[in-house]
Amino acid sequence: MGILEVKGVNKRFGGLQALGDVNLSVAEHTVHAIIGPNGAGKSTLLNVLVGKLIPDSGSVMFDGKSVLGRKPHEINQMGISRVFQTPEIFADLTVLENVMIPCFARRDGAFRMHAFESVAREGDILGQAETMLADVNMLDKAHAHAGSLSRGDKRRLEMAMCLVQEPKLLLLDEPTAGMARADTNNTIDLLKEIKDKRPITMCIIEHDMHVVFSLAERITVLAQGTPLIEDTPDNIKGHPKVREAYLGEAQV
Amino acid sequence: MLGLGKKDFTLFLAVAAITLLAPFILNPFPTGSGLAQFNAGYPDLMQRFVIYGIFAIGFNILFGLTGYLSFGHAAFLGLGSYSAVWMFKLLSMNVIPALILSVIVAGLFALVIGYISLRRSGIYFSILTLAFAQMAYALAYSVLTPLTNGETGLQLTLDDPRVLDGGGRPTSLPVTELFGMEMRDTASLGLGAWDFTFGVGFYFCAVVMLISFYLAIRIFRSPFGMMLRAVKSNQQRMNYTGLNTRPYTLAAFVISGMYAGLAGGLLACMDPLAGAERMQWTASGEVVLMTILGGAGTLIGPILGAGMIKYFENIFSKINDAVLHQWFAALPDGLEDFLVTIIHPFIGKGWHLTLGLMFMAVVIFLPGGLVEGGQRVGRLFRRRDRKAGGAEAQAAEQRRTPAE
Known part of the structure; x- marks a missing residue:
């Protein structure tokens, strides 16, 4: 099976x-x-x-x-995670935020109204995202705008976003x-x-x-x-x- | 501090200081001087600045973060006003219950309208919200006259029940108050040639705005706020990341509707009457202008935009030809008449023209609004400093950038 x-x-x-x-x-x-x-x-x-x-x-x-x-x-x-033919990332967000979002999705499910918590205090999520970025050698670009990455880096970022969910x-x-x-x-x-x-x-x-x-x-x-x-x-x-x-x- | 980062906290303190000192800051010209008409430091106008500031802050949570452009937010503003006036008529002249009902009613309507409108995005979403707002306007204007008093508008009357305030039939219309403090009360202070006026109503609205602003900062910096920005950026990726975009956008819509309801309620607290024209599409368009003019998606932008538009509306519209003649009196007659003729279309009733030109300039040259303008000016100064300070300053700048 x-x-x-x-x-x-x-x-x-x-x-x-x-x-x-x-x-x-x-x-x-x-x-x-x-x-x-x-x-x-x-x-x-x-x-x-x-x-x-x-x-x-x-x-x-x-x-x-x-x-x-x-x-x-x-x-x-x-x-099930999916990587697209042309990388689908959050171009307006930073690289780190791009990877944090799937971390939140994994921890909190499809929707959670966490409007009064602070992103800066989500130590676990930040840690997970940074570890993942280190794994794909992108930690130095963590605060760059995702939209400004080269195509190869966008692909790496998209992979990182999928992998951090441990699909x-x-x-x-x-x-x-x-x-x-x-x-x-x-x-x-x-x-x-x-x-x-x-x-x-x-x-x-x-x-x-x-x-x-x-x-x-x-x-x-x-x-x-x-x-x-x-x-x-x-x-x-x-x-x-x-x-x-x-x-x-x-x-x- | 207060759960905010250092930068945000500084911003919040700055806004709080400016708001609370507004009666001084907005009154820079001595009373009786030729420029006194540019003073905006009187309670009636300042109230409007902060109330529309609340409206725009809330609108920005929807439009600035998720990118969903609602063209019907005035409906919630109007609903807030009607709810507040009903509370004054039935319960008490205290503003607290009135505001609570305004926020709840606006929130409930936002839930229904948002649930339906958010089935579509882009222009179709905008059209749906516009349609709902125009329906609300039409209902308030005619069909629901028993509830809204039609074209006259909902007002207080001498024989309103007012269950809590009770006791004896009043001989004059009661005024809105907060535990005994009348909203229309003012205190004056004369300093040399200047006169400053402090209104209870303004300070009440200012405190409410600061609370609203604080909550908006928290939302912007929360995981929820990050999700809303992700919605704007790429919905497809959202869905394939296991996130359901619909409840996120709906929550943003309801929150911004509640902000609008609060603003509408405050308008009624300052002047207890509610008319259908408050729901008209022009009012919905105005908040869009405010947000874009100030800078959509920025924290401070909507407040700046709201202040700017309300200032133009009230101050520029008051300048007339007589005033212009006074200004240019020193010039030769021919030149004076020529200048007055040229400027005439842009002032008085033509203030919309000035506003329109300004709006176009902002959209074309500063897509990020006034906030972007400020940032550019700031960068210009920093660059000059760097040139002066040489390599050392440059290195410091580079160290600073990644931390931001």
Whole structure:
């Protein structure tokens, strides 16, 4: 039994079958990559997992509980964090505040009316946030405006915001899209570090095969909304079905 | 101190000092001098400064922090006034119960209106709040005449029951008071050529404003305040961080509605009558102007903006052509007439024009409002100091910056 179990999920947009009978099982404490050509349904699947889309049929179980029909913030509170394709951070706040907010969310839940407490006195939360920033080597930028960070730093910050919640499952939506090679390699190193440091399950949606083969322990290939094959990276490499799906466009 | 950081506490003390010394500070010109008409240190106007300051402080909690632009906050102001006057009519002339009811009624209405309006954001939210406020205005103006006394406005009458004050039918209208202190009481002090007036009403409003300001600082510096700024910055990230944005925005809406109710109640305490025009959209627009002019999202900005607008409204509108002729009397006749003709549209009834130009200038050149203007001037001075003091001052500046 995996921590995330997707069974028979279908999603149709008008005449387009975006997801057709998708089954997926992500085992705990592994890095699972979902790859596939453009339009394969990767993003649709991700949006189903985080509660943004509700599938027409099928079930999605996380940690023994169904996520279907729950709102994004409820799903996050269950232990799923998400990293976006373009980093979603609080650009108007400082880096430290960006990391404190998920700390509050974890401690106080989806809403708490703490209007007369002082942020400056939240020693625990400050400590957690600073430790996390030190972990991603950003402590020196703690008081910088998050909006003024470089793209690579924004990505690191977003990761830090997700990780500080200690999620059971971290979903990454093309974390290196549009990045220069150097930044991509930095992100790979960061993710490897995260994986080594704490018990976490990651599910990565990615185009870049370099990233996938550097990180993943299991790979699911999605084509036209249906899982084609699921196996270890070594077996996926050079698999004729995968070559066919990509029409030889990728060097797999 | 008082649970505030050092910087905030200093700011609070400065505001408290300026507010409490306002009768002196706003009366810089000797009575009878040509410039005396620029004096704003009389209780009636100063009361309005602080009351609208409260209104703007509350509005800023919603607009400045969450970015939700309500265009219907005057509804809560009006509700506060009506509630207070009803309290004077039914219960007692003491202002405390009146203010309590104002805040509660405004809070309840804000809960309902906010719950519905906050289903949308951006311009749709603004339109929804505007629609609610205009409905409230229309109801107060005509439909609910038994409650609001329609276009005449709700007033005290000789045969109001006033359960607590009781005893004998009064021969003249009673006045609002706080445990015996009449709100309209004033004391005067003559110092040389200057006359200073101190009103009980003004000082009562000033204390209420300082309490409101203190609470607003606490909210700004609380985790709740941080969440509200996060709402403004990125709602998507909020949701995917496990936070439900709706109750946060609703709480901010209700709090700012209660501030507006308090301000409306105070207006009625100073002058116990309530009219529907207090709920009109122009009044809602005015508080938006105040907040933006002063600096949305800053602590002190809304108070500055409120003071500025009320000053213009009351002082600039009083300057007329005769006054202008007096000023330019020393100039040759042709030039004098020319200057008066040029300035004429901007004064008296044209004060809106001056205000409008000023508002445009602020929005274009100082998007952060008057507060940003002040900061820029401050920075300019610091830079000059640094040039003078050379490398040493520069190093000190660098040390200071990360701590801020």
